[in-house]
Amino acid sequence: MSGLGESRKGAGPWGGVRPFSIKTKLGTLVVVSVLITTGLSMIAVHTKTELRFITVFSMIATLLITQFVAHSLTAPLDEMNAVARYISHGDYTRRVNDSRRDELGDLAHTINLMADELEAQNRQRKELVANVSHELRTPIAGLRAVLENVVDGFSAADPETMRTALKQTERLGRLVETLLDLSRLDNGVVPLRKRRFEVWPYLSGVLKEANMVASARGGLASDSGKHTRTDVHLHLDVHPPELTAHADPERIHQVVANLIDNAVKHSPPHGRVTVKARRGNTPESLDLEVLDEGPGIPESEWHRVFERFNRGAVRSPHGPGSDGGTGLGLAIARWAVDLHGGRIGVAESKRGCRIQVALPGLPGQRTAQ
Secondary structure, three states: OHHHHHHHOOEOOOOOEOOOOHHHHHHHHHHHHHHHHHHHHHHHHHHOOOHHHHHHHHHHHHHHHHHHHHHHHHHHHHHHHHHHHHHHOOOOOOOOOOOOOOHHHHHHHHHHHHHHHHHHHHHHHHHHHHHHHHHHHHHHHHHHHHHHHHHOOOOOOOHHHHHHHHHHHHHHHHHHHHHHHHHHHHHOOOOOOOEEEEHHHHHHHHHHHHHHHHHHOOOOOOEOOEOOOOOOEEEEEEEOOOOEEEEOHHHHHHHHHHHHHHHHHOOOOOOEEEEEEEEOOOOOOEEEEEEOOOOOOOHHHHHHOOOOOOOOOOOOOOOOOOOOOOOOHHHHHHHHHHHOOOEEEEEOOOOOOEEEEEEOOOOOOOOOO
């Protein structure tokens, strides 16, 4: 901590040494006061002016200079105090003038950054409440409609009607489970249980499970990594076949399942989704890639892909059974990768969307490619 403080000493947000620090200003004040007193004393000696007049003039000049310097230091503090008071009452739009090139300018810059962060968090909180309310309203409204029809006698409580109600209940349960997963990941309460596993049989099982879920839930809206498209072909490409990795299989399952879900939703009819796995740069590390044949993601949207409730720029999903999801799947994938200390992002692709994941594995020497 001391090294960090020393490295930042004398440097402001401009990246260099402060030309007008408070310490410099106070030192200049002392020097100027001494020079004024000395100059007036010399004048008194040469002009034979009485010492009391020189003393009065020296005090007046020193007080005027001190008042000017004090005002330049206290005025920004008053402004910061007023802005901080507004922020404490929930008004995050106020900003402080940070044009000064001294320690007070650094403090003003920091307060503005804090206000920006609080304003962004407040906006995200409001968006979260609005989006969660919207997502919960859909299955609840569907379930209520089914039950009202049964109660009013418009529909019989036959197995088909109960299956419809069950589908809506399951969708609601998966959405709540997704939100809980995201909350656990945010709070860091999800422990990692890393172990060594063989990549080919593991990913093959994930793809088979995705296909089985899609077949069993055909026609049901998708959430939390469970797609409903049965017309999209899933292809697995692992090299070398004996590839192994060291990670938490449960969390990696979330990553792969949600990436497949996203790729399938945006695939054209009878499209193809490819899951590739390669050895990384360190022992037991793993590089994953999920590629689809959909419309792709504009480069301007790459930085927003993994934000919560972000559904992308595509207005309508492709193929039957795809409703665009909740926009939480990729956010969960990102946090699961972050827990491993890995990286996830969108990569350039001639066709469709390509998302790459790099998991660090075991620390050690770089492996030969």
